[in-house]
Amino acid sequence: MRVIIHRDAEAATRAVSAFFAEQLAAKPASVLGLATGGTMEGVYAELIELYRAGKMSFAKARSFNLDEYLGLPADHPQTYRHYMDERLFRHVDFPPNATHLPDGTSADPEKAAEDYEALIARYGPIDLQLLGLGANGHIGFNEPSSSLGSRTRIKTLTHATIEANGRFFEDGEWQPHQALTMGIATILDARSVLVLAFGAGKAEAVAQVVEGPISARWPGTALQMHRHATLVLDEAAASDLTMRDYYQWVQANDG
Ligand code: GLP
Numbered sequence: 001m002r003v004i005i006h007r008d009a010e011a012a013t014r015a016v017s018a019f020f021a022e023q024l025a026a027k028p029a030s031v032l033g034l035a036t037g038g039t040m041e042g043v044y045a046e047l048i049e050l051y052r053a054g055k056m057s058f059a060k061a062r063s064f065n066l067d068e069y070l071g072l073p074a075d076h077p078q079t080y081r082h083y084m085d086e087r088l089f090r091h092v093d094f095p096p097n098a099t100h101l102p103d104g105t106s107a108d109p110e111k112a113a114e115d116y117e118a119l120i121a122r123y124g125p126i127d128l129q130l131l132g133l134g135a136n137g138h139i140g141f142n143e144p145s146s147s148l149g150s151r152t153r154i155k156t157l158t159h160a161t162i163e164a165n166g167r168f169f170e171d172g173e174w175q176p177h178q179a180l181t182m183g184i185a186t187i188l189d190a191r192s193v194l195v196l197a198f199g200a201g202k203a204e205a206v207a208q209v210v211e212g213p214i215s216a217r218w219p220g221t222a223l224q225m226h227r228h229a230t231l232v233l234d235e236a237a238a239s240d241l242t243m244r245d246y247y248q249w250v251q252a253n254d255g
Helices: 009-026 038-052 080-087 109-123 159-168 184-188 200-211 219-225 244-254
Strands: 002-006 031-034 062-065 067-069 128-131 153-156 178-181 192-197 229-234
Touching (some): 002 009, 009 192, 009 229, 200 229
Parallel strands (some): 002 229
Antiparallel strands (some): 153 178
16 A cells, blocks of 8 residues: 655645546546535635646546445535535536436435445446545445445444534434445456545544555555555644655655
């Protein structure tokens, strides 16, 4: 696993956006795996800037998001579809119908999960998968105890995740406790994976993902089995790593 530590979140965000620009320059018809959450907001703002400056185009690309809440109406501002429309899709040039998320409004969510997995198989593999990290080590909504062999399915959220994401909902508003999420095996099928984590609140999860034993207790540790996984961190998120000097030495020597 490649570990890249930046001074702050802004520098890390610019680095991740540059990876995306390089990917699309090298392969305009890339299949992109996208993520939501607070960590990604800066990345999408940066991608929009690059697009507006004529430095990248999504015109031949396709995207698959990791996950979507179950139980929110389609027009709810906290659906991940809404998040993606507002923070990226409506500002750039993806072709019509080329941006996919699991269907969280389906009357048959199990079938929606199977359909999503089949759609990824049809257009995939995903070339570059962007990932955030939950403070409990989740990737997508693969909460601790998720099967490392899992595929897209319904997942019940932990109390910790519901609480962490409560900041996006109104006070006292009903909040979903289930989601459709790509599985860990689905994520591991991507050709390359880019994980982004900022802040001291992610330090323990980062240390587990990079240096801990592979375990369903910390789902992100499954990325240790991926051949092309890169973690982009700020100083605070890197603060519990015991081999930090080594990662920085590699970073300085291998670029
Ligand atoms: C959310 C999402 C994840 C995200 C993670 C971290 O619940 N399902 O895909 O990466 O938790 O979110 P944040 O970036 O807001 O810390």
